[in-house]
Amino acid sequence: MLRSLLTCVFLLSISVSAIPLVAQDIKVQKPVSVVPAEKLSEVFFKTVPDSLEDLQEIERQVTSLTRTAIESTVSVRVGEAQGSGVIIDNKAGYILTAAHVIGLAQKNATIILHDGRTLKGRTMGLNRGLDAGLVKLVEDDHIDISKLSAVKMGDISEIEAGEWVMATGHPNGYQSGRAPVVRLGRIVSRKKHLLQTDCTLIGGDSGGPLFNMQGQVVGIHSRIGPSTSWNFHIPVSAFQDDWEKLVSGDMWGAKPLGQNAVLGVNGEDTDRGCKVTAVTRGFPAEIAGLHTNDIIIQLNDEKITGIEQLAEVVQQYKPGQTVQITLIRAGKNMTFEVQLAARD
Incomplete structure (x- = not known):
């Protein structure tokens, strides 16, 4: 509600409303706010x-x-x-x-x-x-x-x-x-x-x-x-x-848009790896069979420690390449082959 x-x-x-307006240009310093935050x-x-x-x-x-x-x-x-x-x-x-x-x-x-x-x-x-x-x-x-x-x-x-x-x-x-x-x-x-x-x-x-x-x-x-x-x-x-x-x-x-690989998961960091909190419909992770609550612990030979590091590892590959993802599901280790797609 x-x-x-x-x-x-x-x-x-x-x-x-529009303001009638002539341009000037001056040297600009690094634009960091110095205004105290309002309570x-x-x-x-x-x-x-x-x-x-x-x-x-x-x-x-x-x-x-x-x-x-x-x-x-x-x-x-x-x-x-x-x-x-x-x-x-x-x-x-x-x-x-x-x-x-x-x-x-x-x-x-x-x-x-x-x-x-x-x-x-x-x-x-x-x-x-x-x-x-x-x-x-x-x-x-x-x-x-x-x-x-x-x-x-x-x-x-x-x-x-x-x-x-x-x-x-x-x-x-x-x-x-x-x-x-x-x-x-x-x-x-x-x-x-x-x-x-x-x-x-x-x-x-x-x-x-x-x-x-x-x-x-x-x-x-x-x-x-x-x-x-x-x-x-x-x-x-x-x-x-x-x-x-x-x-x-x-x-x-990273590489120009269209050359970046994408997996299609959202996640959070855990002590064991990246816990999947959402899987995007129609993206490689869903197609390969990954589920919410899976904990991704490895991509090929790279140990996965969290969502940001997972994203960085995925970017080492090209769209269309197949990678092996090892994860924990219901206490059991499982491995999936995932063909990465292009981010558009």
Whole structure:
């Protein structure tokens, strides 16, 4: 009941007026937020809101953040590919997005603002391994980049499961007359290089921002799954840690999209290996017969210690290759042959 009410309240699409706008560019320092975090209401620390007043307090806080969140969210188009992004520096015109949205460095991009105005951009660096990408706006004679809304990157070091978050983006791609769409959710789990939430995302949202309840960007949408809780985001630390490389246009990490292998499981770390918490329908793991609650302990000759390490090992292989996965099911060791597929 609460979930349905929250969904109705917070699936927002807000239009805002255009601002007549001329561009400037200055040298930009590493964009790390130094603004103290705003103290939140106690309702944000409850397991679930338990009254109408709680829901109203959540609504007030989210509503206070939506204008800036929407105005800083953009549509990013590079060739035939499109996704979302967020402006985090309106002096130099830097936009965070997902690496798989922009594909390559030094490519022309089209940036569509929340109100439909269009700017040119240029793709910068990308970390394919973590799916982090950077775009820079190009100076424009009619739009003053310095007057565009921009948001700060937040500190993710203390993010915990259950924390409220807000996602924006362009589901199904940019649609004329529709501003970026806002969705509310919570952190399901946090790994070193991955945040998982139950914010409902679909194709076109990739590259869009995930905000904390102080209005700071804490993640960028990366992988969108078949269920509401299967949505993964790159922590902003992936951008902060390698900011100089991204600005300089470096490309590193995994292979280009379409050459990356995928297994199709979600999991959690255990003392024995990676416990499978979900298996994606139609993906290699399901086809091979892997089940929820299986504990993956080995892939070929590599011992598996957790979900992030499993993902790294899978990336050592190419789509179409067959690997042997050893797992524990109901106390018994079992081995499965799995033909990996391409991530698209």
